[in-house]
Amino acid sequence: MYNAIKKLFQYGTVTVDYPKKHIKSSYITGVPKFNYDKCMHCMKCKNSCPTGAIVLSDNDGQNGKVPAVNIDECIFCRFCEEACQNDAVYFSNIFELAQKNRNDLRAAPLIIQDEDVSVLDYELLGKQLKENVKKFYGKSLNIREIDAGSCNGCDYEINALSSPYNDIERLGIQFVASPRHADMLMVTGCVTRNMEEALIKTYNATPSPKLVVAVGACACSGGIFKNSYAGRNGVDSILPVDVYIPGCPPRPQALIYGILKAIGRS
Amino acid sequence: MVSEAIFDTINRLLSSHMLESKLLNENEIYSEVSLASHKYDCINIYNNIDCVLVDLFGNDTSEIDGSITVYYTFAVRSSNTLITLYIKLDKKGSMQISSISKEIPAASLYEREIKDMFGISFTDSADSRELVHHGNFPLKVHPLKKEFRKNTRLAFEKREQSFTSISGTGVFEVAVGPVHAGIIEPGHFRFSVAGEPIINIEAKLYYTHRGLEKLSENEDYMKVLLFSERISGDETFTNSLAYCQAIEKINGITYLPERALYSRVIFAELERICSHIGDISGLCVDTGYIFANGQFAMMRRWIQMLCEQLTGSRFLRNTNKPGGLRRDFIMDNKKLILDCLNNLYTEFNDTIEIIKNNGMFIDRVEHTGILNNSIAVDLNAVGPGGRASGINTDVRKEFPYAAYSKLKFNVPKHANCDINCRMNVKIEEVIESIGIIRQALDKMTDKGSVAVEIGKLKPYSFAFGMTESPRGENIHFVMTGADNTIMRYKVRTPSFCNWPVLCHAVNSNTLTDFPLINKSFNLSYAGNDL
Numbered sequence: 068m069y070n071a072i073k074k075l076f077q078y079g080t081v082t083v084d085y086p087k088k089h090i091k092s093s094y095i096t097g098v099p100k101f102n103y104d105k106c107m108h109c110m111k112c113k114n115s116c117p118t119g120a121i122v123l124s125d126n127d128g129q130n131g132k133v134p135a136v137n138i139d140e141c142i143f144c145r146f147c148e149e150a151c152q153n154d155a156v157y158f159s160n161i162f163e164l165a166q167k168n169r170n171d172l173r174a175a176p177l178i179i180q181d182e183d184v185s186v187l188d189y190e191l192l193g194k195q196l197k198e199n200v201k202k203f204y205g206k207s208l209n210i211r212e213i214d215a216g217s218c219n220g221c222d223y224e225i226n227a228l229s230s231p232y233n234d235i236e237r238l239g240i241q242f243v244a245s246p247r248h249a250d251m252l253m254v255t256g257c258v259t260r261n262m263e264e265a266l267i268k269t270y271n272a273t274p275s276p277k278l279v280v281a282v283g284a285c286a287c288s289g290g291i292f293k294n295s296y297a298g299r300n301g302v303d304s305i306l307p308v309d310v311y312i313p314g315c316p317p318r319p320q321a322l323i324y325g326i327l328k329a330i331g332r333s
Numbered sequence: 334m335v336s337e338a339i340f341d342t343i344n345r346l347l348s349s350h351m352l353e354s355k356l357l358n359e360n361e362i363y364s365e366v367s368l369a370s371h372k373y374d375c376i377n378i379y380n381n382i383d384c385v386l387v388d389l390f391g392n393d394t395s396e397i398d399g400s401i402t403v404y405y406t407f408a409v410r411s412s413n414t415l416i417t418l419y420i421k422l423d424k425k426g427s428m429q430i431s432s433i434s435k436e437i438p439a440a441s442l443y444e445r446e447i448k449d450m451f452g453i454s455f456t457d458s459a460d461s462r463e464l465v466h467h468g469n470f471p472l473k474v475h476p477l478k479k480e481f482r483k484n485t486r487l488a489f490e491k492r493e494q495s496f497t498s499i500s501g502t503g504v505f506e507v508a509v510g511p512v513h514a515g516i517i518e519p520g521h522f523r524f525s526v527a528g529e530p531i532i533n534i535e536a537k538l539y540y541t542h543r544g545l546e547k548l549s550e551n552e553d554y555m556k557v558l559l560f561s562e563r564i565s566g567d568e569t570f571t572n573s574l575a576y577c578q579a580i581e582k583i584n585g586i587t588y589l590p591e592r593a594l595y596s597r598v599i600f601a602e603l604e605r606i607c608s609h610i611g612d613i614s615g616l617c618v619d620t621g622y623i624f625a626n627g628q629f630a631m632m633r634r635w636i637q638m639l640c641e642q643l644t645g646s647r648f649l650r651n652t653n654k655p656g657g658l659r660r661d662f663i664m665d666n667k668k669l670i671l672d673c674l675n676n677l678y679t680e681f682n683d684t685i686e687i688i689k690n691n692g693m694f695i696d697r698v699e700h701t702g703i704l705n706n707s708i709a710v711d712l713n714a715v716g717p718g719g720r721a722s723g724i725n726t727d728v729r730k731e732f733p734y735a736a737y738s739k740l741k742f743n744v745p746k747h748a749n750c751d752i753n754c755r756m757n758v759k760i761e762e763v764i765e766s767i768g769i770i771r772q773a774l775d776k777m778t779d780k781g782s783v784a785v786e787i788g789k790l791k792p793y794s795f796a797f798g799m800t801e802s803p804r805g806e807n808i809h810f811v812m813t814g815a816d817n818t819i820m821r822y823k824v825r826t827p828s829f830c831n832w833p834v835l836c837h838a839v840n841s842n843t844l845t846d847f848p849l850i851n852k853s854f855n856l857s858y859a860g861n862d863l
Contacts, residue, residue, distance in 0.1 A: 259540065
């Protein structure tokens with residue numbers, strides 16, 4: 068007992084005061100950026116991208132068609148950085164990437180295939196309730212996590228939210244054991260065939276109004292497991308998603324940013 | 334040399350049945366046997382040579398010889414040799430082979446997997462139920478056959494799946510999962526209980542089956558490297574290492590720069606420390622010991638932070654590549670690593686002393702979840718789970734890779750078989766790992782390259798890559814196709830071996846002890862389901 072108390076005094080509070088103070092970020096792998104002055108338009112980055120996240124786009128209407136990245140598909144593998152001979156691609160330290168609209172993450176507009184169109188009409192219901200949600204969950208939130216076919220990297224990071232360093236309960240947010248107690252579902256993984264039914268049942272078991280957060284590249288777009296016979300391309304192919312948190316896996320602070328964004332606190 | 338002696342023994346044992354036999358990659362023996370005699374041959378090898386069945390898988394080689402090849406891989410752990418017997422099945426034929434699962438119990442799950450993925454039926458098998466597809470796949474559709482396109486969208490079917498059920502007065506079933514109360518991966522468990530004690534448990538897994546092996550087919554080898562990193566999030570480095578080693582063997586690269594080898598050791602051990610500390614932390618949560626959980630979670634974060642500072646990824650992603658490392662990550666960070674390890678060493682020992690002196694905690698873990706040695710041997714239990722039940726196996730010693738043969742370390746030997754014992758194995762391994770990293774940093778040269786060019790892949794060649802992951806023996810089989818592509822990537826993670834073992838360890842314990850026993854093995858669902 069004495070030793071345990073000694074330890075408590077030795078370390079005191081180790082919690083990082085993340086949303087208030089920014090964390091030291093020099094070594095964090097963030098979103099890939101392009102330096103268009105150096106770009107030779109050789110397309111090596113585009114060809115090396117394993118998930119097809121790098122596309123040609125003309126977003127600002129000034130540079131003509133230049134490579135840009137769809138962050139929802141990016142798995143942060145650094146192949147583009149290594150393929151570029153002119154150092155035109157570099158990885159920034161920006162990890163706060165969560166967005167409410169998937170198109171905000173993308174350089175090229177999303178093309179939805181017929182087969183991926185949701186057959187559920189929950190989407191409409193969700194939209195109507197969204198405004199109420201913000202009002203109700205201003206300060207406190209209960210989250211249920213569901214793994215729908217991830218590699219468990221995202222799950223470990225979600226687990227890390229309850230560790231002493233991130234201690235998400237200081238923000239009034241806690242993880243609950245049952246979807247019946249939850250206000251928000253955090254879904255990881257590309258939604259495999261075998262998990263589809265369980266995911267829909269869990270969604271239905273969660274009382275409305277509810278929020279759905281897609282965590283990780285797989286949940287946002289299918290990531291590297293895109294177009295597999297055994298799974299779908301992300302959570303939004305079967306459920307309405309409120310916030311997308313890209314990353315492979317997203318670090319705990321990126322998750323906190325995404326959760327707070329979903330309830331309008333960031 | 335030893336491999337050659339075994340090669341001769343096999344030639345003698347199977348002389349009349351053998352169609353072809355060769356010794357490749359220094360220690361891998363491949364022998365073709367006929368369909369009629371393969372069962373006899375497998376059992377012959379299993380009984381006469383001191384070996385275990387470590388892999389059994391199919392491979393659609395129709396573009397080479399119009400058949401499906403089935404490989405039975407045995408590991409001779411005492412002398413660093415892999416024996417692979419293979420048979421060729423005509424694709425247009427009956428696709429039936431006789432099962433070896435009654436003689437070699439470890440084969441049962443492999444056979445069920447092959448049945449689902451290739452449509453090969455095993456006659457006279459102990460268990461022939463569906464495994465991978467949960468009864469939602471159309472019959473006669475088998476994903477790993479070459480004619481199946483990987484992006485096929487299939488309709489959902491609904492076939493009822495049966496569980497082993499036990500009936501009697503007062504016996505009832507408890508169904509748990511796939512969505513669990515904690516933040517863990519999906520899996521369904523069916524308990525048959527009489528009051529509190531569990532009589533039988535059956536695990537239904539494959540909820541996270543993403544089709545990884547099929548997706549790797551005909552892809553560039555660098556893309557498959559990314560798949561290998563995403564087999565199981567917390568075993569990123571060791572899985573990619575097994576894959577890289579297989580590719581290096583295929584291309585005949587026997588020499589890598591020393592710096593690369595030592596760096597690989599350092600990262601593999603950092604991953605092991607991180608995983609084991611996470612497991613012990615989990616045991617503390619499941620016994621309601623929050624103080625210790627906080628301590629271990631803090632230490633785990635130190636290691637993850639160190640990994641991120643070195644490589645830019647908390648899970649050591651983007652670190653490995655065939656031929657070495659992606660960049661020189663260690664550079665002048667030696668001091669950073671040593672400081673972190675010194676802190677960890679004192680803090681870890683202090684905390685272990687505290688939890689060991691806590692009677693309530695030890696009461697929970699002692700004599701709980703006993704895994705008998707005979708079951709562990711029959712089902713080929715690996716890793717800390719096996720080592721706690723008297724199976725002394727460690728790939729780092731028996732099939733040395735990277736720089737392990739130049740480093741001194743001990744493999745914990747225990748035989749108490751309970752949760753406490755598995756925890757002790759992990760505690761000792763953490764201490765050993767810290768020692769290994771210190772030695773590696775000491776022996777490493779300060780400068781030098783960390784990678785060699787591997788050139789173009791040799792087409793239609795194959796090799797095994799083996800590593801000791803935090804959970805145990807990890808075997809990857811890689812066969813290349815034309816133009817730098819991969820034709821077959823078969824992954825067998827330690828979780829696949831240990832899941833059936835876990836189910837046996839749970840029997841006769843109470844239902845409330847299940848989470849604790851589960852955590853003491855801490856198996857990966859994603860690594861099993863692929």
